[in-house]
Amino acid sequence: MRPTVHDIAAAAGVSLATVDRVLNQRPGVRHVTREKVETAIRELGYIRDVAAANLAKGRTYPLVFILPASDNSFMHGLNAEIRQAVLRSPAERTDIRTIEVPAFDPAALVFVLEELSRERPCGIAMVATDAPEVRATVDRLVRERFPIVTLVSDLTGSLRHHYAGVDNIAAGRTAARLLGRFLGPRKGEIAVLAGSMLVRDHRERLEGFAAVMAAEFPHLAILPVLEGRDDPEVAHRLVADALGNAGIIGVYSLGAGNRGLIRALKEKAVDRTLTVIAHELTAHTRAALVDNTIDAILNQDAGHEVRSAIRVLKAKADGLAVIEAQERIRLDIFLKDNLP
Amino acid sequence: MRPTVHDIAAAAGVSLATVDRVLNQRPGVRHVTREKVETAIRELGYIRDVAAANLAKGRTYPLVFILPASDNSFMHGLNAEIRQAVLRSPAERTDIRTIEVPAFDPAALVFVLEELSRERPCGIAMVATDAPEVRATVDRLVRERFPIVTLVSDLTGSLRHHYAGVDNIAAGRTAARLLGRFLGPRKGEIAVLAGSMLVRDHRERLEGFAAVMAAEFPHLAILPVLEGRDDPEVAHRLVADALGNAGIIGVYSLGAGNRGLIRALKEKAVDRTLTVIAHELTAHTRAALVDNTIDAILNQDAGHEVRSAIRVLKAKADGLAVIEAQERIRLDIFLKDNLP
């Protein structure tokens, strides 16, 4: 049987109350006594029964998700997954709240974080906007012992405890290699459709993409990035225009707004053999993959990201270890054959 | 606050003891009374606090993993992941035991299952050998309310509650498309290295591979399968021999024994541009991917499979729902750019 507080008390030759004081870092224990107890804990291999502790404390985990108010299908999907998590709240003892902040607005994000620091939730998951003032605020909160994880978009160089999202540089590199290998020795130009170069994820994907393209597929030339602002209409116009260029043999769509891309491809490229790689599996991209309009889809699973963020925040709040391999968000590569 | 048994008792106008009898399906409750309680449970939206219940019961989950005694790196990895799970046992209230059975031996597997049916663990995870007698035994145990999940290799058509593994037909199809697309319009022959055609996973991978090859890449001819018995030495000899054929432009290795394959490739194909796709990410295949000997690796994450099997078995033992999307084991596709 696994040891309990009673066993620790007996082993250390102290009372239950003292063990409790040590375990819950309450004051009023002499240094030597504390050491005796800690030794007993170590020697017996005591692990606190978190379930029993939570029961006794009547503990719930108030968690906050901070999301940008962006109207694209990925964010809708993320929201839906958070709602699913809310439905599981009773069983998981979580109490989840979502706050929307204007996208790409560091000041607004900082303001919300400051507010939260007064409210003291037991964990914060945030889609980070990459700015110095955000980093500074996050670092301050982490120092004040707030568990914080970044979601989807990271805040490099900050003290955040964890990042629940994919490595976007690796995603871009992977896209480049897939495109390069699919195209083989053919020479030509590659169109890149992004949402906005102000978004860190998109910049990183492009960075990785361009690096591998330059190093390993120099016969393929990357055209200037089309910024579709993740808007289907804008994307449609930009892509339709670009396809006037007959030298284009491949397309990499690294943001949202794929509906417009797909429509443009179906209108303008029926007679051409374009190789197309896009991000994010949605109903639209899925259909396009199946009908061969798109050749591969790179995806991050929003459900995994949300569940991982919650697991990590709970673990951090309890001071427990996480299973690193389990919390690594993988880049999914979908061809038409391995769709879920 | 979420309702407790006390609230149910009050709402139904019965005592705590009666509620307990209903909840734990103990006898001695009249039909009408039982209905009153069940109505109250439904109306208040009561959900049993599993943590508290497990505490009261002093419950642990005795689980058994049945694995084939195969000496290849995938099974070693799987074993290692089970050992990791054993280390987490105290926190997860599991009590995990592993039983090794001779590989490809339905009778041995049936024997072990029969033994276990007497011992009554609360869940069984098994790497299934696909045979009618195994299916029959599994079905019988499931009918006797044993939670059973298949691991890595499924038992199609059986009543097992869940399969914690990848879709091997889809894996084969994906390999075919990757190979076909990487090779482009080049004509040539494809060598296929398998462990044994007696193993269901390998048969299914080949089946999917051959189907897509025939339908979409008819200019590529699949050579007769090399059965390497998942043994590096045998694989080396077979592949080295096969590479005498100058018409080979691609290789699909769908089993284990990749060490031999890689050695053969490095010895015999330095001057050729072979496109190679292999299964299972190990130290060897990883190195080969990085140095361009292999072009893509398809992988199933043994850690995910083990953790998923445990979660599912626990949930089934408690009669709880599982999060389907979370328990789907995905086929990982690794290029050198997205290695973990």
Add this chain to the structure above:
DNA sequence: CCAAATTTGATGTACGTAAATCAAAAAATC
């Protein structure tokens, strides 16, 4: 050495459920 301050012990209650016991009430049987 005494008083004050600090440290420790002993004990009880609580969390939500399980499980057991025994008495009481209600229903079914004759």
Add this chain to the structure above:
DNA sequence: GATTTTTTGATTTACGTACATCAAATTTGG
């Protein structure tokens, strides 16, 4: 209507931990 059987209630203990209270012991300061 008495008897047996079934159903229900009331109550208690337990699981492992948290947390509070009060008394007792020990240490510290003067």
